[in-house]
Amino acid sequence: MIKNIMLCFLLTISVLPQSYWEIADTKPVIVNDIENKDTSDANLKSIINNPYSIPREYYAAAIILANRGEKEFLLETMKMEVPDTNDYYLMLKGKENLLTNLIIMGYYGKTEAITGLTRILNDLDTYNWSIAVKYLTEVDDYSYFDDVKTRFLENPNNGWMSEVFYLYALKESYKAEAEDIISRMILNNDEYFSITSILLGKLNKALLIETLNNKLTNTDNTIIRQKCYYFLNKYDNGNIAEHTMKMIETEINADVRAYDYYPDYKGSFFSPMKATEHYDVPVSHPNRFTYEYDITIHGDNCNPEKRPFLQTKFVKFLLDRIPVEQAENCGDCIDRISEYLESFKPFKPDSTHSLQYLMDDFQNYLEEVNNYGWINENTKYAEYKTQLEYAETKIANNEFEECRMKLEEYKNGIQNDFDNGLITNEAYRYLFFYPDYLIERLPDGVLSVPR
Numbered sequence: 128m129i130k131n132i133m134l135c136f137l138l139t140i141s142v143l144p145q146s147y148w149e150i151a152d153t154k155p156v157i158v159n160d161i162e163n164k165d166t167s168d169a170n171l172k173s174i175i176n177n178p179y180s181i182p183r184e185y186y187a188a189a190i191i192l193a194n195r196g197e198k199e200f201l202l203e204t205m206k207m208e209v210p211d212t213n214d215y216y217l218m219l220k221g222k223e224n225l226l227t228n229l230i231i232m233g234y235y236g237k238t239e240a241i242t243g244l245t246r247i248l249n250d251l252d253t254y255n256w257s258i259a260v261k262y263l264t265e266v267d268d269y270s271y272f273d274d275v276k277t278r279f280l281e282n283p284n285n286g287w288m289s290e291v292f293y294l295y296a297l298k299e300s301y302k303a304e305a306e307d308i309i310s311r312m313i314l315n316n317d318e319y320f321s322i323t324s325i326l327l328g329k330l331n332k333a334l335l336i337e338t339l340n341n342k343l344t345n346t347d348n349t350i351i352r353q354k355c356y357y358f359l360n361k362y363d364n365g366n367i368a369e370h371t372m373k374m375i376e377t378e379i380n381a382d383v384r385a386y387d388y389y390p391d392y393k394g395s396f397f398s399p400m401k402a403t404e405h406y407d408v409p410v411s412h413p414n415r416f417t418y419e420y421d422i423t424i425h426g427d428n429c430n431p432e433k434r435p436f437l438q439t440k441f442v443k444f445l446l447d448r449i450p451v452e453q454a455e456n457c458g459d460c461i462d463r464i465s466e467y468l469e470s471f472k473p474f475k476p477d478s479t480h481s482l483q484y485l486m487d488d489f490q491n492y493l494e495e496v497n498n499y500g501w502i503n504e505n506t507k508y509a510e511y512k513t514q515l516e517y518a519e520t521k522i523a524n525n526e527f528e529e530c531r532m533k534l535e536e537y538k539n540g541i542q543n544d545f546d547n548g549l550i551t552n553e554a555y556r557y558l559f560f561y562p563d564y565l566i567e568r569l570p571d572g573v574l575s576v577p578r
Contacts, residue, residue, distance in 0.1 A: 147233040148265040153194045160187035178210050182223035189227050201231055207243055226255055230262060241266055253278050257287035264294050272301050283319040296330050306331050310338045317351050324358045336363045349383055368435035372444050385459035390436055390467050428472040437474040439495040442553050472560045485565050486519050492557045501554035527569045534562040
């Protein structure tokens with residue numbers, strides 16, 4: 128019997144209230160909220176003893192003391208009601224500090240924290256209301272969706288409010304409606320374009336891409352179009368070249384086309400924007416990410432991110448844009464195109480790819496070059512194809528020196544054909560430079576296993 132009683136007692140201890148939620152760590156940003164940065168226990172406790180202390184200082188003191196293990200002091204000192212006062216401003220401070228008390232109580236597993244948060248919701252401004260509702264989601268209370276929608280629509284840039292809306296949107300019962308709200312905001316409200324795009328990107332990437340493409344067809348606002356381009360590339364990176372071509376085709380501002388969308392192969396090659404994530408900012412707040420142009424990335428032919436712009440489809444697009452830009456009298460656009468076409472080289476696969484992969488890749492380029500009509504002499508395509516098939520056979524037979532000699536001969540022929548006008552510049556750049564990637568990968572000796 129005694130053993131059973133002891134067992135029940137131990138089980139009871141094991142299920143005593145746990146924390147309903149975590150609290151922040153003691154970070155410099157919290158310490159900075161304490162006047163004179165005096166974080167001695169005596170000073171922090173004096174702040175807590177005054178229910179009308181400056182709210183941010185009161186919150187900082189509570190967090191620091193909780194992290195120091197001052198549970199007994201906090202539970203004894205913190206009140207569950209706002210002290211009576213006729214001073215309106217003191218009352219506001221008291222309400223905000225009461226919210227801090229409830230957060231700390233919830234951290235210590237007190238059920239009064241949950242009932243207290245529910246009770247004071249109507250007395251809080253939107254900022255503190257959103258904080259309270261967010262803590263209630265920690266105990267799976269998602270019963271305020273209508274209010275969350277209304278307050279979010281009033282000011283999506285409120286970091287806590289957008290965070291709460293995002294948490295509600297993750298619930299299956301609210302997901303479709305929440306996503307529809309954000310999608311319509313992207314289409315109809317430019318003021319909150321960035322925050323709503325970030326939110327929808329986290330919730331439904333496919334819907335964001337569809338929404339951004341619709342936005343592009345219905346706005347001539349250059350800044351918004353640039354933001355569309357950024358988010359399309361961020362969330363649909365596999366189609367970055369397609370997005371770029373669409374931006375060029377639909378941008379009416381010639382200077383923007385020239386310097387924001389046409390590639391600068393010799394220079395920064397789009398100077399792509401680099402995002403920095405700030406982890407101390409709520410995940411859905413517009414300042415969670417800041418953006419700057421990354422001028423350190425140059426237009427080489429080895430960066431996988433550049434590969435879409437080195438494909439024949441994109442080069443053909445640039446060629447077709449020349450008469451368009453001539454008609455638009457955009458000299459800068461034509462200069463960008465010309466510099467690119469005179470400088471680009473085919474993408475160079477890295478050393479993880481086999482010789483056979485490179486050979487297949489090269490033969491695909493030959494096929495595409497011929498399909499675009501960049502080989503002006505009909506018999507040349509068959510000649511080039513036969514030479515590459517010969518080189519491929521030599522690789523399969525481990526006859527690498529013979530393969531090297533054939534590729535060098537092939538390059539000489541390409542140079543001669545280009546000099547004689549039998550192939551265009553675009554065909555020349557693919558067919559002349561790609562053999563170098565194969566040649567430098569050929570081993571000096573004989574491999575035991577063909578590559």
